[in-house]
Amino acid sequence: MTTAPNPATPGGPGRQATSGNPSPWAAGGTMFAAVLMIITGIFQIFEGIAALAEDDVVFRVRGYTFQFDLTTWGWIHLILGILVLVVGIAILKGTTWGRALGIALTGLMIIFHFLWLPYQPFWSLIAIAIGVFIIWALCTDRSEPAF
Template identity: 60%
Template sequence: MSQNTAPSAPTPPRTSSAADTWAAGGTLFAGVMMLVIGILDIIWGITAIAEDDVYTRVGDYTFKFDLTTWGWIHLILGIVVVVTAYGILKGTEWGRAAGITLAALNTIAHFLTLPYQPWWSLFAMAVSIFVIWALATDHTRMGNTGRATG
């Protein structure tokens, strides 16, 4: 018995818009920037743990911790950010979700350390906000329903 089925038309390849290309490039850039920020956070943390007198406070600040405490926070955060950057660069969904979360935490951590490293903190916060945007707007892995296809 043969089945009477008409051959189906091939599905046209999905064309990427300029916005999709920009977001995909932004995601690659976000992964690289997270890797760089993670490594620099590790260095920041080690420096703060090893030598408290390397950083000076710019004034009185409500959110003050001992510099050694900030060093440990940045060291641990930096290690986790580097691992997450690897996940983003490999294109994993867990890397993308963790990247958004860690970029938000990194923004908060750098806001709280503004008195110790004001220019670096402002730069790190700006990069983290860009990372959040890039990871949240990359729709290249989305299906018709708007949900990630993995």
């Protein structure tokens, strides 16, 4: 069975119109990005609360003892977690500012994982690939909000 090219579709057969039918991969990627950001935001909030509640950590590395005050990191995790959670919800609602902040936060995540590449190469490459997919999905999906 053959199909005739649809003249209304820009680019000819096999191409999807950007304003008509959204790509299922982009729509699924956007949903994935939003849910991932919501879950990450919740975990960041819990990490921030845990660091603020028990802010003195002592550990031993190769004969040296280090003591850290985690109050600053706790506040950073707490604020960043709230921001990521709100952005994830905004992406699900289909807001433009949510997509823009989602792209910006994911771009920062890619840069941080690139810098972490010498220390954890396997995980960094996976995180960079997921980040690139999320940015692509947020930039190309034009479907309706999830709720």
